[in-house]
Amino acid sequence: VTDSWASSLDLHLELPAGGGRRAALERALRAAIRDGRLPPGERIPSTRALAHDLGLARNTVAEAYAQLTAEGYLRTSQGAPTRVAAGGDAPPAGRGRRATPGGAGAPAAPRGTPVRFDLRVGVPDAGGFPRAAWLRALRRGLAGVPDAALAHADPRGRPELRAALAAYLGRARGVLAEPDRIVVTSGFTQGFGLLCRALGPGTVAMEDPCLHHLRAIAPAAGLTVAPLPVDEQGARPDPPDAAAAALVTPAHQFPLGATLAPRRRAALVDWARRTGGIVIEDDYDGEFRYDRQPVGALQGLDPEHVVYAGTASKTLAPGLRLGWLVLPERLVAPVLEARPLVGGDTPVLDQLALAGLIAGGAFDRHVRRMRQRYRRRRDALLDTLAGRRVRGVAAGLHLVLDLPPGEEAPLITRGAEEGLALDGLAAYWHDPKDRPEGLVLGYAAPPEHAYAQTLAVLRTSLPR
Numbered sequence: 001v002t003d004s005w006a007s008s009l010d011l012h013l014e015l016p017a018g019g020g021r022r023a024a025l026e027r028a029l030r031a032a033i034r035d036g037r038l039p040p041g042e043r044i045p046s047t048r049a050l051a052h053d054l055g056l057a058r059n060t061v062a063e064a065y066a067q068l069t070a071e072g073y074l075r076t077s078q079g080a081p082t083r084v085a086a087g088g089d090a091p092p093a094g095r096g097r098r099a100t101p102g103g104a105g106a107p108a109a110p111r112g113t114p115v116r117f118d119l120r121v122g123v124p125d126a127g128g129f130p131r132a133a134w135l136r137a138l139r140r141g142l143a144g145v146p147d148a149a150l151a152h153a154d155p156r157g158r159p160e161l162r163a164a165l166a167a168y169l170g171r172a173r174g175v176l177a178e179p180d181r182i183v184v185t186s187g188f189t190q191g192f193g194l195l196c197r198a199l200g201p202g203t204v205a206m207e208d209p210c211l212h213h214l215r216a217i218a219p220a221a222g223l224t225v226a227p228l229p230v231d232e233q234g235a236r237p238d239p240p241d242a243a244a245a246a247l248v249t250p251a252h253q254f255p256l257g258a259t260l261a262p263r264r265r266a267a268l269v270d271w272a273r274r275t276g277g278i279v280i281e282d283d284y285d286g287e288f289r290y291d292r293q294p295v296g297a298l299q300g301l302d303p304e305h306v307v308y309a310g311t312a313s314k315t316l317a318p319g320l321r322l323g324w325l326v327l328p329e330r331l332v333a334p335v336l337e338a339r340p341l342v343g344g345d346t347p348v349l350d351q352l353a354l355a356g357l358i359a360g361g362a363f364d365r366h367v368r369r370m371r372q373r374y375r376r377r378r379d380a381l382l383d384t385l386a387g388r389r390v391r392g393v394a395a396g397l398h399l400v401l402d403l404p405p406g407e408e409a410p411l412i413t414r415g416a417e418e419g420l421a422l423d424g425l426a427a428y429w430h431d432p433k434d435r436p437e438g439l440v441l442g443y444a445a446p447p448e449h450a451y452a453q454t455l456a457v458l459r460t461s462l463p464r
């Protein structure tokens with residue numbers, strides 16, 4: 001037991017005598033972590049040492065630690081001391097994530113600065129994952145699955161999941177979906193790779209700005225990328241006539257956050273009908289909307305010219321690697337033919353668990369709960385940014401803070417010095433030269449208990 005721990009003990013762990021000692025210990029530890037008095041990464045004493053110091057049974061302390069670990073406050077790994085979980089339990093900058101803070105075009109965090117606070121875009125709050133419901137659905141799915149389903153994966157995905165998705169997407173997103181037109185994928189990233197192979201060679205129009213790692217997929221599949229400019233009404237609906245496809249994010253443009261204007265929705269569909277091109281609708285965060293009526297899927301306007309693409313990466317967890325494509329009839333066979341080229345099928349048991357989660361209503365309940373959590377976080381972030389220019393706030397799990405020229409890169413560096421990981425806009429432009437600057441602030445990444453502190457660090461990092 002270190003001296004600093006001893007002082008924390010005196011302050012925070014005055015446990016009342018008598019019953020409820022374990023609960024009191026949990027409360028005290030939670031409070032100390034929330035207040036930042038036990039900072040992220042701090043080692044905490046062994047159960048033996050703490051039990052001795054507090055006059056508790058060792059089991060009581062172990063149970064309290066297990067509870068706090070399950071809640072995301074503590075991090076345990078075999079053979080290593082128990083520590084306070086980092087903000088989001090994030091890996092050090094640049095490791096284990098798709099993008100370093102600021103993405104490819106922005107400065108990386110100084111070497112060795114661990115990420116303690118994480119406002120990067122792209123991940124939901126993993127602490128909110130519905131573990132118990134998932135386990136129940138998995139157990140039920142496994143108990144009921146015929147042996148044959150374990151022996152051979154259906155390249156379209158499990159029929160149970162396709163049926164559940166067809167019903168859910170029709171109800172919740174206005175997608176016209178038949179189970180036979182659905183192909184389950186390992187996330188949208190794989191789905192886009194499949195589509196590129198099914199559509200190529202040719203040109204794909206991609207929003208400018210857009211998610212950078214998607215921009216790298218098309219050329220790998222033999223397609224040329226053409227930029228599709230974006231303004232406050234979303235993507236411009238005029239891809240080149242010769243383009244095979246246009247990839248758009250109509251519900252919440254990534255990353256700028258506009259909703260595609262109704263006229264442009266119609267114009268894009270007209271483009272596809274006129275030219276024989278395909279609109280690919282990336283509905284990556286369509287379930288999360290706050291200030292407005294839900295915007296239904298563009299696919300509902302014309303399912304023979306629009307591919308609807310969804311993912312579990314924002315609603316559940318990106319680590320699941322689960323997504324789905326709802327395809328025009330003419331693309332079903334080419335997508336299935338491309339499947340072996342991009343790494344094969346999606347694990348059967350995970351599909352069954354998701355099917356059960358959706359069909360049993362637990363998925364809807366989870367999304368509603370997380371929507372409330374993210375709305376609260378968005379509001380707190382807006383308070384922190386009061387008086388500054390922001391956009392894309394009505395939906396999704398991120399918003400954009402506009403910055404004057406020359407401020408983006410220094411701000412990311414300043415944040416990194418404080419252990420705060422930030423994404424800038426630069427990486428998302430097709431060519432970042434002379435493009436508007438800003439931060440893309442993902443407010444879903446931190447665990448609940450670290451969020452207030454994360455915003456406090458952001459506040460001190462921002463220019464006055």
Ligand SMILES: Cc1ncc(COP(=O)(O)O)c(C=O)c1O
Pocket residue numbers: 121122123186187188189190211249254282284310311312313318322323
């Ligand atoms: C614009 C966009 N599309 C799609 C996705 C989802 O990709 P995947 O399903 O491969 O995790 C993300 C996730 O970060 C995203 O930001």
